Amino acid sequence: MSMRGLVVALLCGVLGLGIGVGVAYLASPSVSHSATATPITAVSPSVPIDETPSRSPYAPDITFPRLEPGLPLQGKHVMSNELARWSYHVPLGWRPYWVCSTPSSCPAGAYTDKPMALSAVNKAQEVRFRPPDEPKTGGYSLRVRILDNTFVDVHQTVGTKITGFRDSSQIAEFHILHKDTHSVYFEYRDAPSNLHRFNYFQWFAVPGHTNATLEMSVSGRSVDVPGLKALFNRFADNLLGTVPPAAPPTTQEPSSPSSSSAPSSPPSSASSS
Numbered sequence: 187m188s189m190r191g192l193v194v195a196l197l198c199g200v201l202g203l204g205i206g207v208g209v210a211y212l213a214s215p216s217v218s219h220s221a222t223a224t225p226i227t228a229v230s231p232s233v234p235i236d237e238t239p240s241r242s243p244y245a246p247d248i249t250f251p252r253l254e255p256g257l258p259l260q261g262k263h264v265m266s267n268e269l270a271r272w273s274y275h276v277p278l279g280w281r282p283y284w285v286c287s288t289p290s291s292c293p294a295g296a297y298t299d300k301p302m303a304l305s306a307v308n309k310a311q312e313v314r315f316r317p318p319d320e321p322k323t324g325g326y327s328l329r330v331r332i333l334d335n336t337f338v339d340v341h342q343t344v345g346t347k348i349t350g351f352r353d354s355s356q357i358a359e360f361h362i363l364h365k366d367t368h369s370v371y372f373e374y375r376d377a378p379s380n381l382h383r384f385n386y387f388q389w390f391a392v393p394g395h396t397n398a399t400l401e402m403s404v405s406g407r408s409v410d411v412p413g414l415k416a417l418f419n420r421f422a423d424n425l426l427g428t429v430p431p432a433a434p435p436t437t438q439e440p441s442s443p444s445s446s447s448a449p450s451s452p453p454s455s456a457s458s459s
Contacts, residue, residue: 252409252413254413255412255417257417259278259420265308265311265332271429273425274330274424277417282302283314283315290311299314312331328403332399340390344368344387348362351374356377359374361373368389369388369418372385393427399427404417
């Protein structure tokens with residue numbers, strides 16, 4: 187081969203090698219470079235990228251007139267047990283319903299939300315009052331309950347109620363709006379109905395005592411909040427608690443000597459106290 191042919195062959199080889207390298211570079215995956223580190227969007231991620239929890243909407247509130255502040259409290263009732271006697275007032279015209287929080291709090295045939303006869307109100311351990319023609323679910327109400335409590339003070343009942351609400355499977359998204367030594371304001375999602383509810387509780391002890399013997403609460407919708415607060419405060423302003431008078435001792439007629447042949451024994455210290 188002449189010198190000219192050898193030079194041409196070498197040039198062709200070098201040119202072919204360069205073309206091959208260029209093709210290989212173009213076929214390789216592209217890599218981007220940046221001076222700032224930024225996240226790369228995942229393809230079909232196994233976990234959500236947005237970690238902000240979503241809040242599902244509440245169910246619509248019932249269409250019923252809202253609770254207005256300033257309702258006249260002219261319905262007077264009493265509630266009592268061996269520890270206390272309470273006189274309280276409820277909005278005029280509101281009707282009573284049974285509340286069976288415990289099996290012993292309702293007589294035979296009664297059940298929660300059953301209309302209560304007016305003659306039974308002052309004998310009941312727990313009553314709910316609501317306006318006439320209001321649906322049983324989703325509206326507003328006032329509930330009063332007497333407590334057979336000789337030990338737990340008012341402050342402790344607040345913490346007990348908070349724990350009960352937080353542990354309830356019927357309540358979601360529970361929040362405390364206000365709390366003091368004798369009352370607490372809640373808002374939450376009612377799990378069965380998906381409604382946004384507001385529930386305010388307060389407890390009372392007879393003057394001169396610390397054990398809570400009366401519990402009251404008001405509940406309603408967001409639109410009812412001003413009326414709930416007004417009713418909550420007015421109930422306390424019109425409440426009167428006293429210790430019931432001690433029951434007179436029972437007298438037992440002495441038995442006739444001829445009624446028993448056994449000799450009589452002296453009374454024990456327990457029976458004579």
